[in-house]
Amino acid sequence: MSTRKRTPRHPDSPARTTRDAQPPPETDLLDRIAGALEDDDPLSLLATASTLLAITDPRDHEQFADAAPGPDRDELVESFLAAPLPEISAVLAALACLSGDDVLRRRVHREIARRGHPLPDWLSGLARATAEPRAFEVTHTLRDGDNVLISVTLPGGHQLTAVVYIDHNMGTMVKDAFALSGSLEDVVGQLEAAAVADPDMTARPLDPADARARIGEAAELTAMTYPPIETDTWPSSRALVEWMTGLLPPGGTGYEVPEWSDEDLDDLTERFRASRFAEGTDGTGGLLALLMSFGTEQSLGDPMRWSPVAVEILLADWVPRTVVADVVFLAQLPDLLRAFIRFCHHERGVRAGLTEETLAAVDEYEAAYQQLIRSDRAQDPAGILEAMGVISDVDLAEIMLEDLAHAVGGEAALNELDADPLPDEPFAWETVPADVHGRVGEVLELVDRCCAELLDTEYRTACRRLLCDIATGDPAVFRRRGKATTAAAALCWLVGKANPLFDREAGTGPHLAVKHLTAHFGVSTGSVSQRSEALLRAVGADPHDVGGKDLGSARYLTGPQRARILTARDRLRERAGTPD
Incomplete structure (x- = not known):
């Protein structure tokens, strides 16, 4: 400017x-x-x-x-x-x-x-200006962004109304904002009149404190963004809007991003797979997880929110820039996306015309997407960081190699790693103190039953090894009061996360929803998470990593998971120029 x-x-x-x-x-x-x-x-x-x-x-x-x-x-x-x-x-x-x-x-x-x-x-x-005790929010069905309206009265009675557009596709940031001379009622009336011709727009009252929180948080995030956002109205109107916003009462709530648990995503997956919209999408579980990951990570955190702009971001940028996967696999994404959009819009009751516009965006960007996933451009985080000048591809590869080494027990273990299936081995009672044999035996019986009914021999061996190492490393875990079912569920959960049992994108090996595992033991995910901290501490792993993705040893990793690590190791070493 x-x-x-x-x-x-x-x-x-x-x-x-x-x-x-x-x-x-x-x-x-x-x-x-x-x-x-x-x-x-x-x-x-x-x-x-x-x-x-x-x-x-x-x-x-x-x-x-x-x-x-x-x-x-x-x-x-x-x-x-x-x-x-x-x-x-x-x-x-x-x-x-x-x-x-x-x-x-x-x-x-x-x-x-x-x-x-x-x-x-x-x-x-x-300095004696006062804020109107009301605010409004104008939203669109597809929630690409919201207009937040606030108003102040100057000494003498002149009223100003600010209209602040908060763009969710850009990360819930202020994209445009302007002030008008006139009352809040007049401006809202004009917008409501316009909404008559646009049935997808809705104006509703908003608590003034919430309006202050939403505008303030969005403006702060915008100020932290580089390169800075510049439009015809922003940031030229920023000081005026922030002054008006500062006259509103504090203590409001900003945009709350819902957290979709594994159980929530599993339910959504099952509903989609059972619907008529999923016909012909068999074998695309990994891609469906990709769509859900995009939805939960972006702006409002809603995997069911699909608009033409969201489609553009997904196909023209997010997948080509951040996802590393086989071209044949990624090429199926547009067809699955069409089916998923139809399903989500049907469940949400979105007007058919908006669904057609969103599907048209898939048609518009599909050709460019297919070309991008076949191009030589960097398709992983290294490309992003290297383009920003933050870190080189070689440096990032070396950091990721260090993470792999830590996950399997060190650089030597990473060098010697193989992908052989874990053997069917008995529980090593000889290292477990005698006074906890009874409690450990209860947990072992429950773990073995779970592996027999839901998993396989490799998982049983991995769980037995982890149980043995926990009982040997910190027997006090089993001297304290606690339900054996919770301990068994936590142990299976940790092993499942490390391999990963719950990853929809993983190839070979058993796959299971978290809710199915916890239901087998009759416990809640929250209790499993809490119990996991003590188990992780007992084997020297990070007690705060209750997800259990890094247990620090290849002893607990199944053959398929070690094969994935080997593939990643070789690819990263090639990028880093590190000899075998």
């Missing part, structure tokens, strides 16, 4: 060392301020002040070390304080109030009083 450029001082001009030595503001700026003052609408001057504050906002220059230096607010204020003109006094008053800086506001107030320049009543009393 051109407003971000500061007119450079001529190299031969003297340095400015005192307020009196500073030149007056440029003529075009003075004309703009004078025109705003002549306007009966306070918004003109407030918008000018907001733009000046946006140009000098330190958040745009200090957030990132490599960002270009920008104009300084203090320097701007000093130049205005050195120009005793009525127009400058007016804009100083607006700048000081919108800035939220109490020290600056008091200083400006003293200077204006010294000058004796008369100000409009609404401006001299701007």
Whole structure:
């Protein structure tokens, strides 16, 4: 934006060392301020002040070390304080109030009083502005973004209403925002009139405290984003919007992203597979998990929210840029996506016209997607980090190799790793203290029964080994009171996570939903998670890694899981240029 450029001082001009030595503001700026003052609408001057504050906002220059230096607010204020003109006094008053800086506001107030320049009543009393006790939110059925509407009343009765568009596809950030002269009722009435022609738009009351939280969090996230977001209205309106938002009551709730548990995703999977929309999608379980992963990781965290924009992000960016998989596998994604969109929109009651628009987006981006997944561009996190200059592909490969080594028990273990199936071996009672044999035996019986009914011999051996190592490493685990069923479920859960039993994208080996495992033992996932901490600590693993993805030894890994690690090891060593 051109407003971000500061007119450079001529190299031969003297340095400015005192307020009196500073030149007056440029003529075009003075004309703009004078025109705003002549306007009966306070918004003109407030918008000018907001733009000046946006140009000098330190958040745009200090957030990132490599960002270009920008104009300084203090320097701007000093130049205005050195120009005793009525127009400058007016804009100083607006700048000081919108800035939220109490020290600056008091200083400006003293200077204006010294000058004796008369100000409009609404401006001299701007600090007494009040927020309307209501707010509104205008949403669309597909939730690409929301408009949040708030309003303030200035001294004298003039009302301003801000419309803030929060884009969920961009990560729930402010994309556009502008203020209008008029009451909240008038603006909402205009939007409701427009909604008559658009049945997918809904205007509803929003708690003012929640409006403050939502706008504030979204604006803060936007300020942290690099490269910065710049539109016709943002960040030029940021100071005005943030001042208006700051007049609302605190204590509200921002956007709450729902957490989809494994059980929730399993239920969604089962509903889709049982529906008529899933016909012809057999064998795409891994791809379905990919779609759900995209949905739960993006913005509102909803795997059932599909719009044309979400489709574009998925096919044109997210999958080609972040997913490493076989081309034949990924090529099936558009067809599955069409089926899943139809299913999700049917369950949510989305209008047929919107479903057709969303499906049309799949048609539009499919050709480019098929080309991208067959291209040589980096299709993993390394490509992202390397493009950002944060880390090289070689460095990332070495870090990932270290993680693999830690997972199997060290670099030597990673070098010697094989993919042979775990043998059918008995429980090693000889290392377990005699006083806990009874409790350990109860857990062992439950674990063996689970493996016989739901899993296989390899899982039974892995679970037996882990149980033995826990009882040997910290027998006190079984000397304390606790249900054997919870301990058995936690142990099977840890082994399942390490292999991974619950990964829908995994190839060979048993697959099981977490809810089916916990249901077998008649326990809750929460109790399993809590019990897992002590079990992890007993074998020297991270007690906070209750997911159990890293048990620190290949002893507990099945053949298929070790085969996956071997494949990853060889690929990463090739990327890192590390000899075998």
